Amino acid sequence: MSENRGSWMGLWIGLGVLALLSPIGLIASGSAWGEWGADEFNQLLGYVPEGLKRFAETWNAPLPDYTIPGMGDVPGYIVAAVSGMAIIALVTWFMGRILARK
Amino acid sequence: MHIPDGYLSPSTCAVMYAASAPFWFVAVKKVKETLTARMVPLLSILSAFSFVIMMFNIPVPGGTTAHAVGGTLMAIVLGPWAAVMGISIVLLVQSVFFGDGGILALGANCFNMAIVLPFVGYYVYRLISGSAPSGSKRQWIGAALGSYVGINAAALCTGVELGIQPLLFHTANGTPLYCPYGLSQAIPAMLLAHLTMAGVAEAVVTDAVLAFVRKSAPLPVKNSFKKEVTA
Numbered sequence: 009m010s011e012n013r014g015s016w017m018g019l020w021i022g023l024g025v026l027a028l029l030s031p032i033g034l035i036a037s038g039s040a041w042g043e044w045g046a047d048e049f050n051q052l053l054g055y056v057p058e059g060l061k062r063f064a065e066t067w068n069a070p071l072p073d074y075t076i077p078g079m080g081d082v083p084g085y086i087v088a089a090v091s092g093m094a095i096i097a098l099v100t101w102f103m104g105r106i107l108a109r110k
Numbered sequence: 111m112h113i114p115d116g117y118l119s120p121s122t123c124a125v126m127y128a129a130s131a132p133f134w135f136v137a138v139k140k141v142k143e144t145l146t147a148r149m150v151p152l153l154s155i156l157s158a159f160s161f162v163i164m165m166f167n168i169p170v171p172g173g174t175t176a177h178a179v180g181g182t183l184m185a186i187v188l189g190p191w192a193a194v195m196g197i198s199i200v201l202l203v204q205s206v207f208f209g210d211g212g213i214l215a216l217g218a219n220c221f222n223m224a225i226v227l228p229f230v231g232y233y234v235y236r237l238i239s240g241s242a243p244s245g246s247k248r249q250w251i252g253a254a255l256g257s258y259v260g261i262n263a264a265a266l267c268t269g270v271e272l273g274i275q276p277l278l279f280h281t282a283n284g285t286p287l288y289c290p291y292g293l294s295q296a297i298p299a300m301l302l303a304h305l306t307m308a309g310v311a312e313a314v315v316t317d318a319v320l321a322f323v324r325k326s327a328p329l330p331v332k333n334s335f336k337k338e339v340t341a
Contacts, residue, residue: 018326019155026162033166034242040167041174041299042272042289043114049290051129057116059279061289069209074165088208089165093158096203100157100196104150107142 027089031082111176111205111268111300112219115212117289118232119279126271127217133194133225140191149188152327156184156319157196161203162212163315168307172299175310178221179264182231182257183316187323193228200224207321218271222264231260246322253320254313263314269293269300 039048046064049056050087072086118126145153161182167175184193198220204210211219235256243246273293276286287298 015328016151016155019323022322022326023155023158023162026159030162030165030260036167036169037224038169038173038175040111040176042117042291043112045114048133055291057149057286057290058287059119060116062116063120063212063214063288064114067205067209067213069205069207071207072147072209074208074210085165087274089267090144092203092207094199094220095136095207096161097154097158099199099203101150101154103195103199104141104145104153105147107138108145108147108150108310109143 023093024090026083027086027093030089034085035079111179111223111304112201112211113215114209115214116142117212117316118215118218118275119288122275122278122288123212123214123217124174126215127223130198130217130221130225131214134198134220137191137198137252140189143188144189145192148328152323153188153192153196154177156187157182157200159319160184160197161200164200164204166311168311170303170307172302172304174299175269176303178308178315178317179261180306180312180315181223181227181264182235182253182260182312183319185228185232185260186235186253186256190228193232194224197224213277216269218337222267222271226267227248227259227264229316230263233257234259249334250320251315253316257312257316258309262301262309263322265300265304266297270297272300301336 039045044052046056046061047059071088074085076084076087081085163180164177167177170176179197181193181197183194188196189330201211201216201219205213205216205219233256235252237252238255239249239252242252270293272289272291273296274290275289279287281287291299
């Protein structure tokens with residue numbers, strides 16, 4: 009009986025609220041230090057380091073910078089937050105189930 | 111703190127993968143030994159939390175941004191090895207799907223945020239909280255200070271990895287090939303962002319979520335959680 013007392017629901021709801029609030033993170037303009045793209049380097053230095061140019065595009069992420077193609081920044085950010093959390097929750101849940109003691 | 115591809119030389123990336131690999135290996139082993147089935151939802155919830163809290167960019171002095179990570183929080187609740195696993199998965203998903211942090215640089219990013227951060231944070235927490243009772247002032251202060259020190263240790267490592275690039279890798283005439291900023295620029299920049307805003311955010315986030323988890327997790331988990339936290 010006491011096994012059922014309380015649930016994880018409060019914490020999941022908390023995560024949902026954070027996803028809805030996540031666009032607050034868009035207000036802070038500018039990149040993090042050391043996370044500039046090639047075009048920003050042109051402005052900062054007047055050139056793009058050669059090796060940086062070569063490896064910067066090693067991988068093209070489907071949803072770059074938490075944007076969703078065809079969606080505005082704010083709704084896209086929320087959808088990115090929810091999808092990212094869903095993927096991570098599933099992967100960690102499966103890994104946890106496989107690894108955890110019964 | 112997510113190093114993109116192109117900032118570190120391929121050799122640095124290889125070294126950082128090699129440095130992280132043994133931790134990943136041991137993390138899987140340790141999680142297998144210590145994680146109980148009823149704590150699995152907490153692993154998922156805190157990993158998802160770490161992902162979303164990193165989306166809250168905070169402006170820092172100098173016109174750049176930084177964010178909390180939630181790594182010490184996970185280390186306190188589930189142990190540092192579970193945090194290594196959880197944050198590594200978060201960083202993998204961020205780089206693969208959202209281009210936040212490079213694929214080549216994933217070893218380095220995991221070393222900084224998924225290994226150094228939770229371990230330093232956890233041991234500072236343990237040092238301060240000692241055997242203080244669950245929910246005591248000393249435990250709250252330990253969790254907050256551990257979080258603050260942990261994220262700054264990670265920022266320092268990131269600054270060092272970026273800062274050694276122009277020293278080691280440049281063209282014949284001295285033009286940097288990768289990250290063009292040396293140690294004297296990279297370390298102060300990373301630490302300024304984290305000693306001021308992100309460190310405080312990480313400390314506040316840890317104590318707030320610890321309080322929330324204590325209040326709203328299912329009862330049997332709360333009981334085992336209490337034991338683990340005071341253990």
